[in-house]
Amino acid sequence: MIIKKRYSLWFVILITVAMSARTVAQDRPAADVKQRDLIAVLQSDAPKSKKAITCKQLAIYGTEQSVPVLAPLLADKELASWARIALEAIPGTAADTALRNALDKLQGRLLVGAINSIAVRRDVHAVDTLMRKLDDANAPVASAAAVALGHIGGEKAAKALTKSLAIVPAGVRSAVAEGCILCAERFLAHDRTAEAVKLYDTVRKADVPDQRHLEAIRGAILARQAAGVPLLIEQLRSEDKKRLGIGLRTARELPGRNVTEALAVELDRLSPDRRPLLLLALADRSDSAVLPTVHKAAQSSPKDLRITAINILIRLGDVSCVPILLEAATEDDANLEQAAMETLVRLPGKDVDADLLARLPQARGKLQQVLIELAGQRQISRALPVVVSSLHDTDARIRSAAVRTIGIIGQDQQTADLVKLLQKTNSSRERAGIKKALLAISGRCGVRCIPHLIPLTQSRDSELHMIGLRALAIVGGSDALVAVKSAIESAEPPAQDEAVRILSNWPSNWPEDSEAGQALLMLATSAKKMPHQVLALRGYLQYIRGNKKLSNERKVAKVKDLQSHIKRPEEKRQAIAVLGEAASASALELLTTLAEEPAVAEEAYSAMVRIAGQDIRGVSKDQRRQVLQTVAEKSRNDGTKQRARKTLSGLR
C-alpha cells in the first residue's frame, strides 16, 4: 500500500541515526583521538564560535563519551542548537537520556528544541514525559510534544493524543491532530489498519484546522483501500473545492482495478466542469483499464472534456487511437485539430507510422493534408515518394504541407524538386515555404545540394537569386563561397547587398573557410559602398576573433594592420573585444592607445584588466601592476575600478 511503503522511507533515517552504533565505525581509533581533542575544546575556555564548530564535528566523531560535555550546552541559548546537532547524531542511549533529563530543566524555545530532538531520535522512553508536556501552558511546548509523540507512535502515544484532541486549547489542537495522523501512519506501517482508520476518523470529526481534516480524509480513504471508494466519491461530489482536491489526489493514489472502474462510472455522474479533472486523475493511475474511458471521452462532448482526453492519449494511447485522432484532426475546429495533431505526432510506436502510411495514398482533402504533415513530424521517410507527388497537387494547402514535410525528411534530390517548384510559383507565401524547406535540406545534406542550387544563383529574379545564396551559405565550403563572391562582384544591387551581408556573417566554419577571411578583408579595405565596408569589417573582426589557428600575437597584428580602417566606435569596440581575448604584450599596448579615446575608453580599460590579470609571456608583474593602477585611477566605471583593484591586490 502506497501510504505504508512511503511512510517507512522517512522514518528509516530516524531509526538509523539513533541505531547507527550497530554499523561498522570507520577507523574508530583515529575517531577516538579526534573526539578526545574535540571534548577538550568544549571543556576549555575557547570562544563560543570555536565550541559551536566543535559540536558539529562531534556529530561525526562523537560517542557516548561526548554526551556529558554536550548536555550542559542545552541550556545555553547560543550553543544549544549546535549541541543538539551532535546529540541528535550520536548513537546510543546516553544522548537519549541527556535529552530526556533536559525536559525538566529547560523552558520555552530551548525546551521545544530538546523535544524536537527527542522526536527525531524517536525515544520511546520519553513518551510519559511528553504526555505530561501535552498539558504545558506554553502552546509551542505542548505542540512540540504532540508532534514528538506522533513520531514515536504506539498505542500509549495514540491514546494520549486522542484524549488530548478534545481538551487541549485551540492553538495546540492542530499539532495534536498532526500527532494522531503520524501515529496512524505508524500503525499502517505495521499492518494495524483498524487502529489507523480509527485515528483518521477521529481527526476527521474533530474541531481542528481544515488542512488536518483533509489529511485525515486522505488517510482514511487510503487505509480503507477499496472500501474507501465511497468516501473518495463523497469528496469528488463535495461542494467544497478543498474536498474535491483531496478526492482528485486520492483518486490517483488508491490502487486497484475495481477502484478504476468505480471512478470511471463516477465520471459520467459528475458535473461537466469536473469531468476533465477526474479524467486527468484517472489517466494518472497507470491502469490500462482507463483507456476505453479515455477513448469514449475523446469522441464525446463537451469540447473541454474531448480535448483533455485527446491530450491524455499522448501518454496512454496506441495505434487503436489513430482513427479517433484523425477524425478530430480533420474536424473544422482549430483547437481540436491542434490537440489531435499534437497527440498524433507524439503517439509512440512503429505500428502507428505504418497505419498512417497505409492511409496516405488513398487520402484526399483535409485528411491528405493532415497525413502529409504527420509524415514530416513523425519523420516517416517511407512516405517521401507519395509526398513528393503531392508537390503538384491543385490544392495549395496540400502543396504547402508537402513542402513542409519535404523540408523535414527530404534529401538532396528533393532540392531539385523544390527549386523547380520555386521557379514556377509567384506566390510569396509559397515561395517563403519553399525557401524554408530548401534551407533546411541544405543544412542537412550539405554539398550534395550545390548542383541543384546553382541555377537559383543564376536567376534573373533577384528573390530567387537571394534564396540560392542563402542556401549556399548554409552549405558553406569553397564552391558556395565562389558563388557568393561572384554575386558581390556582378549581381544587381539588392542581391549584391544580400551577398555582402551573407559573407559578413559567413557561418563560422573558420578556419575551414579561410578564404572567407580574405574576401572580407578585401571588401573591408576596398569596397565602393560604405555599408559594404562596415559589414565586411565587422565580419573580418569576428573572423579574427573566432579563428583558433591564429596565435594571440597574429590576431593583434591583424587588428593593427586594419587600424586605419577602424574608424567608428562600434567597430573599435569589436576590435577591443578581439584584443581582450588575445592576451599578449602587443594587445595591452594597443588597448592602452585605444583607452585614450573617450568613446571606447571604458571598454578598453575593462579589456586591459582582463589581460593584466593573467600571467603573460613578455609582460612583467610590474608592467601588469602599472596597467592595473592606471585603470584603477582613470576608469569611471565602478565595476572596472573594483576589478582592477582586486586584481592588483592579488598581484601583491
Next chain:
Amino acid sequence: MCKERVGLNRRRFLKTAVQASVCLAVPEFIPGTALGKSGSVAPSERIVLGAIGIGNRGRYVLGCFLREPDLRCVTVCDVRGDNRRRAKDMVDAQNGNKDCTTYIDMRELLARDDIDAVLIATGPNWHATAATMAAKAGKDVYCEKPCTKNIAQSLALADIFRRTARVFQAGTQRRSLPNFAYAIELARTGKLGPLQTLHAHPGGLGTKMSGWLPAEPEPPREQVDWDMYLGPAAWRPYTRKLMNAFHFEKGGGLVGGGCLEWGSHCVDLCQLANDADDTAPVEYEPVNGQLHARYANGVKLVMRNDGWLPLGSCPVRFEGKTGWVETGDNAEFAASSQSLLLRRGTKIPGYPADFHVRDFLDCVKTRALTRANADAACWAHIACHAANIALYLNRKVKYDPKKNEFIGDEQANRLRSEALREPWRI
C-alpha cells in the same frame, strides 16, 4: 558509439536552427492539464499567492507568476526591509493598487486563509522548513532550489507533501525547458541506445562546514530580522557577510558545498533521463576533481565542472551505446548525429521559469503531480547530498536507496541529517 561530433561550431548551430524553424512548433511536453480553457479568468477562479523570501531570485520568479492571468499575488514576506519594499512595489504595480501586505514573519502569512499557494525563495537555509510549514498550513508550494539541506530533509519533504496532499514544485525549471526536455526524451525513448553515462555540471564540488563569524552590531528588526533570517540554522551572531541568503548554508550546514548549486538542476535532469525519479545512485566516489556515481541499473553519473561544449550554463550530456546529446542554457544542442535533432522543436534560450510556473498553477487546479514534484526533488537532492558527503569524507561511499542509509558507513550516515535550531521543526 558514433564518433561524429555535431554542433560544435556556429555553422552547425545555424543548420539546426534552420531545421528547427522548419519543424512545426511541436510541443515538447505532454500538456499537464489540457483543460482547454483560455481567455479571461474570473476573480473567484484566480489562485491567490503569497511570496516568501523575495530577494533578487525571488523577484525574478515572482515576475513569472505575475504574468499568469489566473494568478493574483496579495502579500509578500521577507526578513529584509528593502526586499519587502521592492516586492510590494512590484506586486502593487501589477495589481494597480497599494493593497499588497507585507510580513517579516512567514507564520503570519501562512496563517491567512485567503492564500492558496506560496512562492518560497528565501535561500536554501529555509527552503525545506518553510515549504513543509506551508504544506501543513494548507498551501501549495513553489520552492526555489536547492530545496533541502540534507538527506533527511529530502525524505521529510516528500513525506509531508504526500501526507498533506499539497502540490509542490521545486524551482528546477530546466525540467520545463524544451531543449532539456528534448534531450531527456532522447535518452528515455532509447534514441541514444541503452544509457551508459550521464554528465552533470554541479557548479562547484567543494564542501565546507558553515560557521560563526565575529559579531557585528545587529540592525533594527524592521531592517533585518536576524533571528528569522537564521531560522532553522544553528545560532550565530549577526554578520553582514552572512546576509547573502542565496548562499547561506547552501548544500547543508554540515557539508555546505557547490554540488547543490547547479547539481540540483543538472543532476536532477540526469535523474529524469535515467528514469530515476524514485531512486538515487548507489555509489559515489571523488575521482580527479570529479564526482563519479553509479546507479543500480549500471548507468554512470559524472559530475564535473569542466570539459563542456560551449552550450551555456547548467549543461548536461547523456551518452548511450549508440549516440549522445549535450545541451545547456543557450538552448543549443550537440549530438552524435543530426538525425537525433530533427524534431527538437522551438528554441528557448536562457532560463525562463514561465513554463515551470504554468505547470505548477495547472497542477494547483488539477491536483496532479508537477514536473518537479516533491518525490522527484527528494531523490535528485539525495543524489547531490550523497555526492557532497563523499566529497566531504573524500572517499567512496555506498548508498542503499531502499533503506536510505550508507552501507556500513557510520560517518556518512551521521551526515544525513542535522538538528534544526529551536523552535523550528519539519
